[in-house]
Amino acid sequence: MFKIVEFVESHEVDLVPAILLENGQCYLPNSLTDSYEEGRRKAKEAELMDDVTPLLSCQTFRIAPQQSSEPALLREVLTKLEMVLDQQSTILRLLQLREDQEHLLDIEEGLLPLQDLPRLLSLEQRIQQSPDYKQKPINWLGLIGGADVRDCTWRILKRLFANSLAKNLNWRGVNGKTSVATLQLREVVIGDIRRNPITANVAEMEVEGTIRRWLQLAADREGGRKRRLLEKAAVLSALVSLSVLRGGWA
Template structure:
């Protein structure tokens, strides 16, 4: 009988914590206000605007809170979903981790830090390491050319003899 009461108390504590998390996330969502069309960033000018906004700590906090609501059940899905919500695939094709070949460097952007913070703020992925998040961000950028029919279009082009 005592064991059953202990288990019920544990369940009650878990439910209380879940309600707290949901309440916090609801408050965070109402705090984020941004210009219409800011996300996903579609071009270099939009990226520069976002980067200058991210210099302001209040905007950065609001964006992180907003993005943390987007999360999924594991780190990879969360990162990929956040990346999709923050930059368009067209811009992703012009971006890589280090900025080689004339592309924009994701590693040097404030957006990178915001995505990592948002992943860690999500209760389901809060134990994610920076290295793990970066690894999934790199992979998402690498696959940009294959998304939105890119692989299919390349397959249809006849190879030169």
């Protein structure tokens, strides 16, 4: 049997065999052991002794007050328990946030990019009727990102509008085209761009100017510019041929 004692002179606390304690005195060996095995052997011999031998030194001791360590241990346990509870609460919040984000990212398959005007108007109507639904395209398109305002805007617009639809859109809605400035999707695009840390503080005017330019170039994309150049070349060639024929007739 062992007891925890505190030596009066040195104020050291140690664990010693109970057999070495008598009348407030602790009888310790005069020499230290060099190994763990030797120490165990001598401790065993001490437990079997009937009397304390002169080879032991005597030190005054008192039983270490355990009540002083218990509150400290209790505080440590409570502190760690509180940390565990905080970690569990954080994990639960993260899991809930992930579930909410997955729900908000649930975009119908084939919805985007919008292929024609009826689908555009249908999406606009759904956004107007349900403000919560507006957050879905914002969250989904907001993951696209980009290196700057132009790059981010063009990437989002490419995912939002098919080029065949973009040809029938412009900013103000002139020349029989649909106005983008009056659409709810305009706010969706601006919200997406501001979700990007690089473009978080962008002004609406800068985004609107970038949208205008993207729409203006819709006719040049997907081979449109090359096709127009070939058409112009064909017309010019026809005019030259016609001029030559007229010269020959003269």
